[in-house]
Amino acid sequence: MTSVALVTCAKLPDLPPDDQLLLAPLQALGIKGVPVIWDDPGIDWNTFAAIVIRSTWDYHERLPAYETWLAQVATHNLWNPYSVLKANVRKTYLQKLQAQGVPTVPTVTLLPGDPHTLGDILNSYGWPEVVIKPVISAAGSHTHKLRKHEAAPYESTFATLIAQGGVLVQPFMPEIIAEGEWSLIWIGGHYSHALLKHPPSDHFLVQEHFGGTWETAKPSPSVISQAAAVLDTIREPLLYARVDGVLHEGRFHVMELELTEPSLFMLAHPPAARQFAEAIAHVC
Helix, strand or coil: CEEEEEEECCCCCCCCHHHHCCHHHHHHCCEEEEEEECCCCCCCHHHCCEEEEEECCCHHHCHHHHHHHHHHCCCCCEECCHHHHHHHCCCCHHHHHHHCCCCECCCEEECCCCCCCHHHHHHHHCCCEEEEEECCCCCCCCCEEEEHHHHHHHHHHHHHHHHCCCEEEEECCCHHHHCCEEEEEEECCEEEEEEEEECCCCCCCCCHHHCCEEEECCCCHHHHHHHHHHHCCCCCCCCEEEEEEEEECCEEEEEEEECCCCCCCHHHCCHHHHHHHHHHHHHC
16 A cells, blocks of 8 residues: 655654644545654654655754755655745745735845844834744744834844844734634645634634634635635645635735645635545545
8 A cells, every 4th residue: 555654743743633634535536644753863764755844843943953954855856845834944935925925924134244223123114013033933922013113122032033044024014803704725736715814802823722712614716715825825736735824905815825734724614635545646
């Protein structure tokens, strides 16, 4: 039987529940889905017909090691493709999207060595409330929301984040509170499903471990088309993708383009597991 590596991390050796949904439909297609920890030195990657990144959710904590591993398996049947994964682990990809004319949440990127302070940014752009996140981060790690009067006490932390890999500064989008953050999901190059994520009443992040919630939702054809146009900027084929964003003044604005290890929320849309299994079988 053909085997496919479903790559995860040591914190989730058996895959999260969402990705466990893949195992049965893969089995039905004659494929054994094998949960594999990315940094397990005992793994022979040559034994797999394909390597599919799923829940490597500690990569941002050990990026040099993760990038070394990606380079080592780059010549295998790796999905998404190596060039896509390498470009997506740093949120500097937002700069490239902006340069290509993609509507994104306005983003200022400060990389190591940049002398600007948070006060400089706030004075230059006039944003009354901002979200600050590391260039290398996941799951809301070290992400903060501040008003202008809160900037001065935060400057030391801000400088540390810049030195440790860079930081993004974005205006806080009130639409996240009013409507929610959209996640639109593509599998095998085709739109699959979408959901709206909502932060808890006492927070601004939508991740579940911060108390966020989600609901299945049907975006308009216009929103799907706008999100699809974002993926059209990627030349390489994609096995999976998630486009996160908000509707601002009637247009979809990208907040994150998740091409590395996104949750695909297959629990929210049961046909997605079969769809994903078929897409994996197609690339084996």
